[in-house]
Amino acid sequence: VSNHNRCAQMVAFQLSDAALGLRAVAAAHGLDFVPMEAVRCDLVIPCDFLDLPAVKILLDVLQTRALRNELASLPGYESACTGEVIGQV
Incomplete structure (x- = not known):
């Protein structure tokens, strides 16, 4: 299916x-x-886009406790690392 x-x-x-x-x-x-x-999903954003207003808003939302709490309430989702910047190239 x-x-x-x-x-x-x-x-x-x-x-x-x-x-x-x-x-x-x-x-x-x-x-x-x-x-x-267990599958980890990362969001990759090109450095050129980091100053765009929409990307800044997205990153701000990803780093909120409220979003982490919402994700944690879903069965099977781990939100401890949500919003964490893991690297820059």
């Missing part, structure tokens, strides 16, 4: 025994979840 939601639907409707997907999607369908791998 083409997305996580469809995978969960297949399991929920007993058309499949298991599927790969996100914990949040499984929870939304009332399904059990077995984690297989």
Whole structure:
């Protein structure tokens, strides 16, 4: 199938025994979840864009406690490093 939601639907409707997907999607369908791998996602922004107003706003929001709390409330999301600058090139 083409997305996580469809995978969960297949399991929920007993058309499949298991599927790969996100914990949040499984929870939304009332399904059990077995984690297989933790995945870290980084946002890469070219240095030329760092002074753009929209990018500054985005970076400010990513560094707020409120956003981290929202992310932490979602099943399967770890927000401890959200908004952290890990390098500049």
